[in-house]
Amino acid sequence: MIRIYKDFPLAKKNAFKLDVKAYCFVSLNQKKDFLRLPKLIDLKSSPVYILGQGYNTFFKGDFQGIIIHPNIKGVKIVKESKNFSWIKVAQAEDWIKFVKFAVRNNLYGIENLTLIPGSVGAAPVQNISAYGQSLEDTLVSLTAYDIIENRFKKFNKRDCQFSYRDSIFKREKGRYIITDLTVRLSKKPKINLSYNSRYGGITDELKKFSHPPYSIQDIARAITRIRKRKFPDWKKYGTAGSFFLNPIVTKRQLLEIQKRVKGLEYFPLENENTRSRPDQPYAKIPAGWLLEEIGWKGKRIKNVGTSPNQALVVVSYGNATPDEIQDFTQKMQSEFQKAYKIKLIPEVNIV
Numbered sequence: 146m147i148r149i150y151k152d153f154p155l156a157k158k159n160a161f162k163l164d165v166k167a168y169c170f171v172s173l174n175q176k177k178d179f180l181r182l183p184k185l186i187d188l189k190s191s192p193v194y195i196l197g198q199g200y201n202t203f204f205k206g207d208f209q210g211i212i213i214h215p216n217i218k219g220v221k222i223v224k225e226s227k228n229f230s231w232i233k234v235a236q237a238e239d240w241i242k243f244v245k246f247a248v249r250n251n252l253y254g255i256e257n258l259t260l261i262p263g264s265v266g267a268a269p270v271q272n273i274s275a276y277g278q279s280l281e282d283t284l285v286s287l288t289a290y291d292i293i294e295n296r297f298k299k300f301n302k303r304d305c306q307f308s309y310r311d312s313i314f315k316r317e318k319g320r321y322i323i324t325d326l327t328v329r330l331s332k333k334p335k336i337n338l339s340y341n342s343r344y345g346g347i348t349d350e351l352k353k354f355s356h357p358p359y360s361i362q363d364i365a366r367a368i369t370r371i372r373k374r375k376f377p378d379w380k381k382y383g384t385a386g387s388f389f390l391n392p393i394v395t396k397r398q399l400l401e402i403q404k405r406v407k408g409l410e411y412f413p414l415e416n417e418n419t420r421s422r423p424d425q426p427y428a429k430i431p432a433g434w435l436l437e438e439i440g441w442k443g444k445r446i447k448n449v450g451t452s453p454n455q456a457l458v459v460v461s462y463g464n465a466t467p468d469e470i471q472d473f474t475q476k477m478q479s480e481f482q483k484a485y486k487i488k489l490i491p492e493v494n495i496v
């Protein structure tokens with residue numbers, strides 16, 4: 146069924162819980178509804194935004210276009226082998242619940258992506274990743290409705306053009322509506338404890354309550370504990386998690402920053418044949434750490450602040466307005482640029 150609303154309130158559907166409205170809001174709960182869409186609304190003459198749960202979306206004000214909110218549910222094991230299960234999951238399923246389902250069933254591959262708020266359909270858009278795992282590690286294929294061609298398309302992993310917090314769906318915003326995805330999870334234990342940071346490694350956390358060999362439930366529990374310390378409770382406070390991406394820098398830029406910030410961790414880029422040239426992308430550096438160095442950890446201006454535990458996490462305390470959030474994050478950007486000569490790029494979708 147397709148439902149169309151005018152002046153729809155979005156306060157419960159955006160990361161910062163802002164009291165904004167959409168001029169037109171369309172919800173659909175069956176795949177066949179999509180093919181009727183172009184007959185019912187003119188998708189070509191207004192801006193279109195596809196909205197899941199809104200945890201990676203910041204509305205600068207009322208949205209003067211059409212919001213499409215697909216609402217298709219369902220989880221199904223579609224194929225099994227001795228070592229793997231292939232699971233097809235519809236876009237409106239809750240990501241956190243889906244990870245719990247996998248962990249409960251001892252299916253390995255997404256347990257490090259525990260406690261990332263949002264819908265399953267948004268996960269491929271920025272190729273969600275955390276603690277050494279990314280969605281692309283397990284994604285086999287997905288289906289999306291192409292608004293321009295008015296038809297469904299299948300995307301294999303390679304078609305999705307995944308990279309760090311990026312995909313074709315992020316670059317061609319508003320064109321593809323993901324309706325379901327298929328992941329391949331391992332029945333054989335396959336754990337990834339590689340992640341380590343100044344905010345605590347997985348192994349350090351595991352040692353506090355368990356001992357090897359660690360189960361998939363142990364891993365999910367360790368990551369849940371780390372994340373609960375790092376992020377504010379998003380049910381209570383408005384937050385989109387990390388507001389900015391970790392910058393990608395050249396070797397020359399890295400060396401300059403390391404002169405200023407001693408011991409700065411960095412993550413060399415994988416699969417990039419650029420290591421030898423000092424002016425080519427070389428490594429990802431932690432924006433949170435660098436913001437902390439210039440006084441942005443736990444900073445607060447009026448109703449907006451950064452988390453006391455992670456300077457990259459912007460939080461709305463109370464009734465922050467879109468302007469307050471925008472002023473605050475632009476100040477973060479300009480002070481970062483002044484200090485390090487590098488531009489911070491928002492991870493959050495600013496609409």
Ligand SMILES: Cc1cc2nc3c(=O)[nH]c(=O)nc-3n(C[C@H](O)[C@H](O)[C@H](O)COP(=O)(O)OP(=O)(O)OC[C@H]3O[C@@H](n4cnc5c(N)ncnc54)[C@H](O)[C@@H]3O)c2cc1C
Nearest residue numbers: 197198199200201202263264266267273274275323385386
């Ligand atoms: C506390 C907190 C912690 C977080 N930690 C992480 C983390 O560790 N790693 C990480 O990667 N992210 C993290 N995030 C970001 C966020 O959880 C993810 O981006 C998540 O996928 C957002 O899902 P959503 O449904 O709320 O997306 P929305 O905000 O609704 O949408 C996000 C983007 O996806 C598009 N989109 C949504 N649904 C569809 C669809 N069906 N088809 C096509 N496009 C669609 C939107 O147009 C938009 O571009 C965190 C956020 C919070 C609040």
